Amino acid sequence: xxxxxxxVIGLEVHAQLKTATKLFCGCPTDYxxxxxxxxxxxxxxxxxxxxxxNERAMELAAIAGLALGCDVRSESRFDRKNYFYxxxxxxxxxxxxxxxxxxxxxxxxxxxxxxxxxxLTRIHVEEDAAKNLHGAGGGAATVxxxxxxxxxxxxxxxxxxxxxxxxxxxxxRKLRDVLMFLGVNDGNLEEGSFRCDANVSVRPVGxxxxxxxxxxxxxxxxxxxxxxxxxxxxxxxxxxxxxxxVVQETRGWNDVTGKTFSQxxxxxxxxxxYFPDPDLPPIVFGAERIEALRKxxxxxxxxxxxxxxxxxxxxxxxxxxxxxxxxxxxxxGEVAGALDAGGREPRAEAGKRAANFIQAExxxxxxxxxxxxTFSVPAADVAELLSRVQAGTLTGKQGKQVFSExxxxxxxxxxxxxxxxxxxxxxxTGALEGDIRAIIAANPAQHEQYKAGKTKVLxxxxxxxxxxxxxAADPATVNALLERLLQE
Amino acid sequence: MSEPSPVAGxxxxxxxxxxxxxxxxxxVAQHVARAKARADLNALLHLDEERxxxxxxxxxxxxxxxxxxxxxxxxxxxLKDNLCLDGVxxxxxxxxxxxxxxxxxxxxxxxxxxxxxxxxxxxxxDEFAMGSSNENSAFGPVKNPWDLTRAPxxxxxxxxxxxxxxxxxxxxxxxxxxxxRQPGAFCGVVAIKPTYGRLSRYGLIAFASSLxxxxxxxxxxxxxxxxxxxxxxxDKRDATSAVEPVPDxxxxxxxxxxxxxxxxxxxALDQVEDPDVRAAFSAAEQSLRDAxxxxxxxxxxxxxxGVSVYYLVATAEASSNLAxxxxxxxxxxxxxxxxxxxxxxxxxxxxxxEVKRRIMLGTYALSSGYYDAFYIKAQKVRxxxxxxxxxxxxxxxxxxxxxxxxxxxxxxxxxxxxxxMYLADIFTLPPSLAGLPAMHVPVGLGQASGLPVGVQVTxxxxxxxxxxxxxxxxxxxSGYVCAPPALFGGAG
Ligand SMILES: [Zn+2]
Numbered sequence: 001x002x003x004x005x006x007x008v009i010g011l012e013v014h015a016q017l018k019t020a021t022k023l024f025c026g027c028p029t030d031y032x033x034x035x036x037x038x039x040x041x042x043x044x045x046x047x048x049x050x051x052x053x054n055e056r057a058m059e060l061a062a063i064a065g066l067a068l069g070c071d072v073r074s075e076s077r078f079d080r081k082n083y084f085y086x087x088x089x090x091x092x093x094x095x096x097x098x099x100x101x102x103x104x105x106x107x108x109x110x111x112x113x114x115x116x117x118x119x120l121t122r123i124h125v126e127e128d129a130a131k132n133l134h135g136a137g138g139g140a141a142t143v144x145x146x147x148x149x150x151x152x153x154x155x156x157x158x159x160x161x162x163x164x165x166x167x168x169x170x171x172x173r174k175l176r177d178v179l180m181f182l183g184v185n186d187g188n189l190e191e192g193s194f195r196c197d198a199n200v201s202v203r204p205v206g207x208x209x210x211x212x213x214x215x216x217x218x219x220x221x222x223x224x225x226x227x228x229x230x231x232x233x234x235x236x237x238x239x240x241x242x243x244x245x246v247v248q249e250t251r252g253w254n255d256v257t258g259k260t261f262s263q264x265x266x267x268x269x270x271x272x273x274y275f276p277d278p279d280l281p282p283i284v285f286g287a288e289r290i291e292a293l294r295k296x297x298x299x300x301x302x303x304x305x306x307x308x309x310x311x312x313x314x315x316x317x318x319x320x321x322x323x324x325x326x327x328x329x330x331x332x333g334e335v336a337g338a339l340d341a342g343g344r345e346p347r348a349e350a351g352k353r354a355a356n357f358i359q360a361e362x363x364x365x366x367x368x369x370x371x372x373x374t375f376s377v378p379a380a381d382v383a384e385l386l387s388r389v390q391a392g393t394l395t396g397k398q399g400k401q402v403f404s405e406x407x408x409x410x411x412x413x414x415x416x417x418x419x420x421x422x423x424x425x426x427x428x429t430g431a432l433e434g435d436i437r438a439i440i441a442a443n444p445a446q447h448e449q450y451k452a453g454k455t456k457v458l459x460x461x462x463x464x465x466x467x468x469x470x471x472a473a474d475p476a477t478v479n480a481l482l483e484r485l486l487q488e
Numbered sequence: 489m490s491e492p493s494p495v496a497g498x499x500x501x502x503x504x505x506x507x508x509x510x511x512x513x514x515x516v517a518q519h520v521a522r523a524k525a526r527a528d529l530n531a532l533l534h535l536d537e538e539r540x541x542x543x544x545x546x547x548x549x550x551x552x553x554x555x556x557x558x559x560x561x562x563x564x565x566x567l568k569d570n571l572c573l574d575g576v577x578x579x580x581x582x583x584x585x586x587x588x589x590x591x592x593x594x595x596x597x598x599x600x601x602x603x604x605x606x607x608x609x610x611x612x613x614d615e616f617a618m619g620s621s622n623e624n625s626a627f628g629p630v631k632n633p634w635d636l637t638r639a640p641x642x643x644x645x646x647x648x649x650x651x652x653x654x655x656x657x658x659x660x661x662x663x664x665x666x667x668x669r670q671p672g673a674f675c676g677v678v679a680i681k682p683t684y685g686r687l688s689r690y691g692l693i694a695f696a697s698s699l700x701x702x703x704x705x706x707x708x709x710x711x712x713x714x715x716x717x718x719x720x721x722x723d724k725r726d727a728t729s730a731v732e733p734v735p736d737x738x739x740x741x742x743x744x745x746x747x748x749x750x751x752x753x754x755x756a757l758d759q760v761e762d763p764d765v766r767a768a769f770s771a772a773e774q775s776l777r778d779a780x781x782x783x784x785x786x787x788x789x790x791x792x793x794g795v796s797v798y799y800l801v802a803t804a805e806a807s808s809n810l811a812x813x814x815x816x817x818x819x820x821x822x823x824x825x826x827x828x829x830x831x832x833x834x835x836x837x838x839x840x841x842e843v844k845r846r847i848m849l850g851t852y853a854l855s856s857g858y859y860d861a862f863y864i865k866a867q868k869v870r871x872x873x874x875x876x877x878x879x880x881x882x883x884x885x886x887x888x889x890x891x892x893x894x895x896x897x898x899x900x901x902x903x904x905x906x907x908x909m910y911l912a913d914i915f916t917l918p919p920s921l922a923g924l925p926a927m928h929v930p931v932g933l934g935q936a937s938g939l940p941v942g943v944q945v946t947x948x949x950x951x952x953x954x955x956x957x958x959x960x961x962x963x964x965x966s967g968y969v970c971a972p973p974a975l976f977g978g979a980g
Binding site for chain 2: 041044045046047048049050051052053080082084086089090091092144271273274275278279280281
């Protein structure tokens with residue numbers, strides 16, 4: 001190519017708010033129910049039905065705004081966006097246009113090891129459309145499932161601050177992470193609860209003004225976002241290089257062909273005739289309510305990581321792993337918190353103990369789906385188990401055995417210990433001394449090495465003692481005894 | 489004009505049924521019989537005799553079991569056909585909703601039923617409540633019981649005609665810019681439009697959401713007060729419904745009015761030409777003076793913009809509110825070759841000319857490039873009108889005005905001239921735009937026309953008590969009784 005081009009990307013993310021009910025009625029928002037079973041006069045747009053705002057949805061949207069540094073408005077308003085489509089029951093979508101809840105804001109994230117900050121234009125609240133099903137049941141007709149219609153969404157609009165598909169993907173991953181940790185969104189791309197539209201343009205390097213942009217609609221995976229933007233960039237550069245002009249239009253993404261395709265040009269653009277919805281008074285958030293939300297908002301991963309590495313004895317790697325999913329972070333928080341509350345060891349030790357055990361044992365068979373995660377053993381039970389290890393009534397090895405039995409049987413620690421007859425570790429020096437002396441006597445070569453300063457062989461002796469005692473010896477007692485007896 | 493009304497009203501019926509002096513079933517049967525006898529009025533779109541009688545029997549059975557009955561025990565009610573009644577055809581007098589049966593009750597219907605009222609029929613109306621003569625119904629015009637060649641007013645013309653003709657003790661209407669008060673005036677019945685937000689709009693099929701209120705039509709003021717008390721109150725299903733206490737409106741009807749300051753729009757009055765309307769207003773003014781009120785002249789400097797503001801705001805909201813009638817989920821569907829032509833054919837065949845005219849007007853007012861000049865400007869003038877009233881109410885407690893500039897005009901007289909028709913609402917529009925309570929009180933029959941005439945009382949928001957107090961005083965001093973000659977014989 002003759003000239004170098006710069007890519008300019010702005011993203012619009014539609015994230016479903018994690019509420020039990022829809023934005024303007026009491027219908028449940030559960031995914032996957034039989035078609036048109038979660039509907040009522042309001043979300044079906046029946047004559048005479050009226051919308052009433054879901055307070056929880058507005059709060060979740062404000063929580064997202066606070067976390068993303070937005071100006072959360074004390075007064076915002078709903079408008080009607082008017083257009084006809086069968087998935088739109090009222091002939092208009094209720095959205096925030098003139099006066100959105102959240103203005104401004106920003107998101108900072110890593111691209112490789114480079115930090116990048118992208119500005120946000122706004123975060124507003126709106127209702128989702130229903131779902132058109134074309135040719136359902138083999139018929140030619142299009143049918144509509146209104147279960148999704150009226151589900152609360154926030155639309156997060158970024159400034160055109162992104163410069164590559166890689167940056168766009170990093171931004172989206174970080175944004176999803178933040179929303180999931182706030183409990184605002186379940187991050188489930190497959191179920192459509194986190195969807196992305198990308199505004200893409202290119203301009204010759206050095207040019208001030210933006211090139212003509214196209215909008216790629218409804219991309220539902222991180223991989224596709226990257227692919228669609230890359231494709232669109234090369235398409236636009238190709239058009240410009242061959243002397244053409246990029247047409248401002250809406251484009252779709254076909255993940256089979258790996259191409260974007262023209263859907264609607266600017267000339268066919270709707271006049272949405274936005275105006276304030278007269279059925280809905282302004283949404284008011286007083287300063288006190290905003291402060292209360294700020295205080296109650298869950299912590300973000302970077303806050304947790306900072307706390308865990310500075311106070312709870314975690315390595316940056318441990319902290320990264322344990323903030324991989326909000327449910328895992330919460331699990332760790334509960335276990336470590338309980339161990340710390342026991343006061344048997346310093347907080348950093350308790351944190352390390354919980355982190356090591358969870359990473360080694362618990363994470364092996366965790367399944368996550370959206371915001372939910374299934375753990376084989378509840379956090380409270382693991383905390384109880386580890387507090388026994390902490391207290392010395394179980395060895396670490398016994399702890400792992402008991403855990404594995406708890407996971408398969410579903411029993412609590414106490415029941416498993418009783419059933420298996422697990423004995424408290426032998427910490428009676430008198431009882432252990434005989435065994436240890438016999439082991440030292442049986443391994444004179446290693447004994448000599450130890451005495452010659454190769455203290456690493458201590459581990460060998462510990463292993464021998466554990467084998468002989470079938471793991472029932474208290475490690476601290478064994479260590480102390482060995483160190484004394486090996487010197488003799 | 490001094491003989492009592494031949495048909496018992498709300499309070500008398502309810503008290504008789506509660507006391508066991510009358511059976512609800514008999515009351516309802518009489519009203520149903522009258523409704524059938526007066527089919528010539530075309531006031532009703534649906535008469536549900538069986539359902540009504542069985543509801544009445546249920547009330548009687550509850551009394552027989554010794555249960556206490558509600559404030560509207562056995563009271564027969566007519567509902568304007570834009571109020572949803574579970575399982576019963578609700579059409580807004582439009583082809584587009586022909587055969588539509590809502591799956592739920594409007595809030596006001598629930599409240600009526602909870603007080604043991606019996607809904608007997610759905611009333612004819614201007615299509616989607618758009619009109620001032622009830623000639624815009626897809627199911628034919630309603631006739632005025634006082635003179636069958638005249639319009640009953642609109643848009644709640646069927647409700648007004650039924651009430652005047654003794655069909656039902658109360659009819660509910662809806663009032664967007666005068667739609668209960670103006671037909672109230674044409675048919676000589678008491679018509680109350682409460683403060684915006686006083687009643688729930690849940691289940692009232694919207695015309696213009698920021699203006700629509702359910703209203704009552706009764707043959708006397710006390711009946712209206714009793715029904716208003718039943719209907720008023722907060723409803724969590726309507727975000728615009730007010731959280732305000734509900735006072736005893738019926739008791740207010742007996743309170744003295746002496747000392748109240750009543751404002752009169754002298755300049756506007758001078759423009760009224762009709763001698764009967766002028767005479768009725770003068771008589772009302774004098775009777776309030778006689779009752780000890782102080783009459784003060786006031787001005788509403790922006791009131792003359794009422795028609796323009798109303799026809800921008802109301803049509804803009806209507807253009808959006810009526811978008812849901814698209815043939816997809818309920819009502820009429822005329823299938824075309826594709827989606828767009830299905831929309832076009834359904835709406836072309838489903839809506840009548842006045843509804844189309846207003847959708848076009850409203851769509852235009854909201855369109856990009858026109859929005860600021862029309863919709864936004866109209867909202868600004870609306871705010872000025874609200875402020876006009878605030879200033880006026882510093883000097884007076886209520887505003888007295890005519891309700892309509894003329895008594896009932898002839899059927900067909902104004903159908904060719906929409907603007908002349910719109911002017912029938914000049915007195916009723918300003919209180920609607922300001923969200924204030926306003927009501928029509930009949931005060932007599934015009935000397936020139938022989939038709940009912942009356943006045944409108946407007947008071948500050950949520951002061952229905954004061955409005956009813958003044959209305960009851962006017963009624964008591966007028967000696968007016970609702971007894972149309974076409975119905976009950978006599979000189980006419
Ligand atoms: Zn619903």
